[in-house]
Amino acid sequence: MGKIKNKLIKQAINASRESYAPYSKYRVGAAILGESGKIYSGCNVENASYGATICAERTAAVKAVSEGETKFIAIAIHGYSELNSSSESEYAFPCGICRQVLNEFCDPTLLVLLVSTENDYLERSLGELLPDGFGPANLNNKL
Numbered sequence: 131m132g133k134i135k136n137k138l139i140k141q142a143i144n145a146s147r148e149s150y151a152p153y154s155k156y157r158v159g160a161a162i163l164g165e166s167g168k169i170y171s172g173c174n175v176e177n178a179s180y181g182a183t184i185c186a187e188r189t190a191a192v193k194a195v196s197e198g199e200t201k202f203i204a205i206a207i208h209g210y211s212e213l214n215s216s217s218e219s220e221y222a223f224p225c226g227i228c229r230q231v232l233n234e235f236c237d238p239t240l241l242v243l244l245v246s247t248e249n250d251y252l253e254r255s256l257g258e259l260l261p262d263g264f265g266p267a268n269l270n271n272k273l
């Protein structure tokens with residue numbers, strides 16, 4: 131897992147460079163590892179109609195699902211504000227909607243890496259970030 135963690139972290143940082151965030155100036159990148167072993171990355175894509183903005187985590191997850199990958203093992207998330215010039219650690223915690231979207235496709239054991247730098251990151255599980263989440267099993271226990 132160590133090597134793959136590093137790969138995920140690097141890809142999340144790289145993806146944040148593609149962020150389209152002219153309004154908030156908060157750039158986010160995510161990289162999600164599918165059960166197939168493939169990694170999908172994504173960034174936040176903002177819109178002049180602010181509510182149409184899509185978060186990095188959802189970009190990555192939706193890219194994966196749209197390519198047939200529907201089960202995940204880990205996700206790395208990196209975010210930073212262009213307005214913050216200090217080198218202080220920043221961890222980008224996923225918003226509530228992204229936690230809910232991850233809960234659709236991931237077990238509570240999903241590893242979530244909250245990345246400040248390549249060597250400075252927090253580890254959480256999805257279950258810690260979204261306890262008692264509402265998921266597919268609540269609607270249809272055959273899923």
Ligand code: THU
Nearest residue numbers: 154156158174185186224225228
């Ligand atoms: N953002 C993400 O990409 N992921 C999150 O989980 C939190 C927020 C983005 C959305 C918006 O472009 C910017 O961060 C500021 O909210």
